[in-house]
Amino acid sequence: MPEREIYLLSPRALSPETIAVAFAKTSRSPESFREIAAELSDESSAKFHEKWVVGYGHASVAEHAVLHIAFENVSRVAIETIEGNRLASYTEKSTRYQKWGMDDFTIPPELDGHPLRDEFVNAIRLLFSTYAESLDPVKNLIVERSPRRENESAEAYDRRIRSQYVDRCRFLLPAAANANVGMTATARVIEMTIRKMLSHPLAEVQQIGEKMKEVAKAEAPTLVKYAEANEYAMKAGQEIGNWGLENRDWGLENRDWRLENRDWRLENRDWRLENRGWRLGNGASDWCSLIDYDREGEDKILAAAIYRFDEIPYANALAYVKSLKENEKEGLAATLLGKLGRYDVPLRELEYSTYTFDLVMDQGAYAEFKRHRMMTQTPQRLTTRLGWTTPLLITEAGFGSRYEAAMETASNVYEKLHAFNPDVAQYIVPNGFNRRALAQFNLREAFAFCQLRSAANAHFSIRRVAQKIYEDISRVHPLLTKYMKLREETWQSVEENYFTRV
Ligand SMILES: Cc1cc2nc3c(=O)[nH]c(=O)nc-3n(C[C@H](O)[C@H](O)[C@H](O)COP(=O)(O)OP(=O)(O)OC[C@H]3O[C@@H](n4cnc5c(N)ncnc54)[C@H](O)[C@@H]3O)c2cc1C
Known part of the structure; x- marks a missing residue:
């Protein structure tokens, strides 16, 4: 038996795009990740992404390329868009532990040459000066109420009380106040963020989006190359x-x-x-x-x-x-x-409406279903007790009885193992056996799942599930599901064309 191996593909040795290709290629290649990576160059990785991620919309591959982007002196308004992507990690300059200087703000580009620009700047300066002037009086009151402890250093004391007075004074800071934020995200998220920013009504956000695209391209040239403003x-x-x-x-x-x-x-x-x-x-x-x-x-x-x-x-x-x-x-x-x-x-x-399904599907379909992370899923343990599915071609090939006999054997051994340990018994269960899972998800996820998994290139087992989920949701919510784009197929026709038994 081949030996188990667990190792790192280091970003010190490989570019983010190359790492993404090394992982993506395991889908079709029998070689180890090391071997795949050794054969790759930045150019061949770019070609791969151009074909698969960009050409065939296989977007999740881009999640293996991780980028770290530093944003400095961007307004709090813009930060809301940057941080509006829940699948990235952020650390932002704190309004609780740091003080803002008089010039730490952004003037919206829309105000260039506008008669209101001066009034805007004057009001912002007033807010900043009031903020600055409020720090000492509020601090003095805190000092009076919670004095420095014996043996407490001046720095430790300042650290202890700083947030208490800064917390109060920050109420004055306007949304134009600048901040810094560090973002770590996959190229898939970066691409989505850039699109969102380029589609934003504010010029500052669009400018940050352009710059973000430029710096991200230096690290992941193909994966963000086509990030454009989105008409929808x-x-x-x-x-x-x-x-x-x-x-x-x-x-x-x-x-x-x-x-x-x-x-x-x-x-x-x-x-x-x-x-x-x-x-x-x-x-x-x-x-x-x-x-x-x-x-x-x-x-x-x-x-x-x-x-x-x-x-x-x-x-x-x-x-x-x-x-x-x-x-x-x-x-x-x-x-x-x-x-x-x-x-x-x-x-x-679209996330404000949710659906809960109790599903029984073959384990092969579940292996794909489970990849839909936006769902809440509760699978039961693998079992042979819910019966197995038989692909039509297996029967047509005259292999039906051998298939059935193998499934029967698995089922018998499962029962013996189950009496010993139900968790261990799972190892014997073949992909064709049914499995039960509870799943809850919102309409936005239903769009993603049903469209992706009903496509012609998806496995027929998961196409059957996607079509049935679509049918059930569209029966109760026809108004919005009408806009889902599924191919002409039904779960019944999948059963008819691909299975002898489900
Ligand atoms: C034809 C086909 C072949 C496949 N082959 C393989 C294979 O060989 N090997 C393999 O491992 N997988 C394979 N997959 C699985 C695929 O890579 C995805 O993991 C899976 O389809 C889940 O898709 P998703 O991330 O879009 O969906 P979900 O997790 O359901 O997410 C729904 C939506 O939320 C957003 N989203 C979710 N997570 C993220 C994230 N981390 N970053 C950014 N946005 C996110 C996206 O808009 C996404 O469409 C295949 C899928 C298909 C359709």
């Missing part, structure tokens, strides 16, 4: 903002109509229940049950989208969305998702 991100925001303003009054007038609409939805719900009974009665789909979802999920997402670009409380946004006629809601949904391209990521507001 730019337009969806603008249009939803306008939509809310234009239509707000209308929504209030039509509140009564909402009640009628609700009846309609109830009727519709009965239909769904009947339909579900039919499916379960058929015994065809108890392997994938939508056991819980947010009844108001679509309204909540639309309300959150309006909320994001408006200035109203969430309750008002939700009441407004509920007051809309169905065709008005369709219009709003089209504004939110209509311009979504195949590789665009929908706005984060």
Whole structure:
């Protein structure tokens, strides 16, 4: 048996892009990572990424290239966009432990030559000078109330009390105040951040995005090369903002109509229940049950989208969305998702609706399913007790009985091992056996999962799961799922074309 090996691919020896290719190539190459890496050059790595990551949208490969980017003297407003990516790591200059100097601020480029520029600068200077002047009086009060301890050095004492007075004075610092932030992230996140910044309405953020792209390209030339402003991100925001303003009054007038609409939805719900009974009665789909979802999920997402670009409380946004006629809601949904391209990521507001599925799928499919980190998943232990699946081609090749016999043997040995230790028993379970897992995820993740895993190049086992999840979600939330881009296939046709037994 080959020996187990665990070692580092050091960024001191290999560039981030080369490391990413060395890992990516293990997918198809039988060679060790060391051997793969030894054959790579920066040029061949660039070619690989150009083909796979850029050409085929295999974006997760770029996660193996890690970059560290230092941002200095950027406004707090811009920092919100930089730090708005939850999958990166940050350390930022603290407003609790450091003091700001009089010139530590950014003047928005939009104000260049504008009549309000001077007034802006004067107001900022006033805020900064008031801040600076507030430090001593507040500090003196703290000193009076908690004096220096015996044997405490001046530095230690200052460290102990500094945050107490600086914490109070920082209330004066404006969002134009500059800060420094260090960001560590994968090239996939860096690419997404650059896109977001280039699509941002503020010039400062766009300029930082341009600079970020330039410095990231020095380290990962191919992986960030095509990071451009994204039309979907730019337009969806603008249009939803306008939509809310234009239509707000209308929504209030039509509140009564909402009640009628609700009846309609109830009727519709009965239909769904009947339909579900039919499916379960058929015994065809108890392997994938939508056991819980947010009844108001679509309204909540639309309300959150309006909320994001408006200035109203969430309750008002939700009441407004509920007051809309169905065709008005369709219009709003089209504004939110209509311009979504195949590789665009929908706005984060799609996370306000969640779905819980109880799933039984073969272990091969689960191995892929588990890679969807944005889900909350609770798999049960591997088992042979849920039966196995048989691919159609195995049967057609006349290999069915050998296959079945091997599965039977695995099942028998599993039971013996299980009596000894259920955890150890898992080692004998072949990929074809079914496994149960609970999964909860939001609509944004549903878009990512269903689109990616229903594609022609995905394995048929996971395509069946993706199509069934899509079908269940679109039955309860048709308004928004309409914008998912799945190929023409159904889970039933996958079963028919690829399996003898599921
Ligand atoms: C055809 C095909 C072949 C594959 N072959 C292999 C293979 O040979 N070997 C292998 O190991 N894997 C393989 N994969 C798995 C693939 O590399 C991904 O790990 C998996 O599909 C999960 O995708 P995801 O990260 O986009 O999804 P999720 O984890 O579900 O994430 C959803 C979305 O959140 C965002 N996101 C999630 N995590 C991050 C992150 N860390 N950084 C930035 N954004 C993030 C992205 O927008 C993503 O689309 C294959 C996948 C496909 C579709």
